[in-house]
Amino acid sequence: MRVVLVTYGSRGDVEPMTGLAPRLQALGAEVRLCAPPDFAELLDSAGVALTPVGWPIRALATGAVPGKEQAGLSDIAAELTAMAYEAVAGVAEGCAAVVATGSFPAVAGARAAAEKLGVPYVFASFSPCYLPSPHHPPLPRPGQVIPAGVTGNRGLWDLHAEHMNAQLGETINTHRTSIGLPPVDGIRDHVFTDHPFLAADPVLGPWQETSELDVAQTGAWIRPDGRPLPADLEAFLAAGAEPVYVGFGSMRIRGANAQEVSRAVIEAVRTQGRRVLLGSGWADLALIDDRDDCFVVGEVNQQALFRRVAAVVHHGGAGTTTTAARAGAPQVIVPQVADQPYWAGRVTELGIGTGHDGPTPAADSLSSALRIALAPETGARAAAVAETVRTDGAEQAAKLLLDMIGRSG
Structure with a gap:
């Protein structure tokens, strides 16, 4: 058959x-x-x-x-x-x-x-x-x-x-x-x-x-993903507190170029006193300086990675939303197109994160959203919902x- x-x-x-x-x-x-x-x-x-x-x-x-x-x-x-x-x-x-x-x-x-x-x-x-x-x-x-x-x-x-x-x-x-x-x-x-x-x-x-x-x-x-994380990524994760992951998958961010978006998201995460893990993706996120609190990865096992980060900032694709929820990682969704605003709304309604206001993240707007995602009550709610994901x-x-x-x- x-x-x-x-x-x-x-x-x-x-x-x-x-x-x-x-x-x-x-x-x-x-x-x-x-x-x-x-x-x-x-x-x-x-x-x-x-x-x-x-x-x-x-x-x-x-x-x-x-x-x-x-x-x-x-x-x-x-x-x-x-x-x-x-x-x-x-x-x-x-x-x-x-x-x-x-x-x-x-x-x-x-x-x-x-x-x-x-x-x-x-x-x-x-x-x-x-x-x-x-x-x-x-x-x-x-x-x-x-x-x-x-x-x-x-x-x-x-x-x-x-x-x-x-x-x-x-x-x-x-x-x-x-x-x-x-x-x-x-x-x-x-x-x-x-x-x-x-x-x-x-x-x-x-x-x-x-x-x-x-x-x-x-x-x-x-799809169960058993791939190990790359050695250099493991070293970065082990070198300090849990970072905030930022990646927009197969999306280019509207209203800004790659350098502008990279600077905005890195500054927003740093404002919250967190290290930054960038997923380069189609948005071409990249380092803006040589500080050791920021690291860039390509395509990796997100099922394993998201269990080891403080929060996930992403575009709101159905798969990424589910992977982050299953991992118990609080989320900030920056929706661009299609069903992404829906998933931003659901994350907000469930209390496991929040949607960003608009498709183009600025340092101050993303920092405000991250304050919600990194709050202890959001983390507790995300951990509870993770237990229910089929x-x-x-x-x-x-x-x-x-x-x-x-x-x-």
């Missing part, structure tokens, strides 16, 4: 799939993952076969794909839908299921491939706020204008669906027609389906049941998926 997993996006869109894949393999399934070519090394280390999809995601995000520097959304979406379709269609024939997440055009292409091949399809979301519900409003879409009279959540979700149809409907339906599939009216609901998986922790990102969707909340899909989400999802496959067969 073969299961095809599909995602197109940054590390936060790929990492959970490397948590699900080994669980499926342990239950006897063969797994192939369609993902951006950037992640070949990650998937190789996880023992998961890769089928590359589309352009390297970092090159696309930074405008470095030749010929795509000035491409519009519809052009990118059309190509990405087709590329995802071709990749999935090439490996999914005869498979037991296709599970897809990430960029909407890519997921639409994956859904079309599953449909064309007659293969069961599951959409997965890593955050509750992406899924339509009367209990919360939708995330704003780029270019969407909300009429002044529309305030209720149901009305906002209706507008969200209309906007997605206007923005991407023609593109996706043109592709569907080209491969012999009929066009669909509501592309969002067609791609999401009425029975999606929600790979988010029930305490950190709870789902309130609705009559519209039958959501299967499994818990976050966590670690079996990927296992639950794998079992649920295989049960669904068995029933459909």
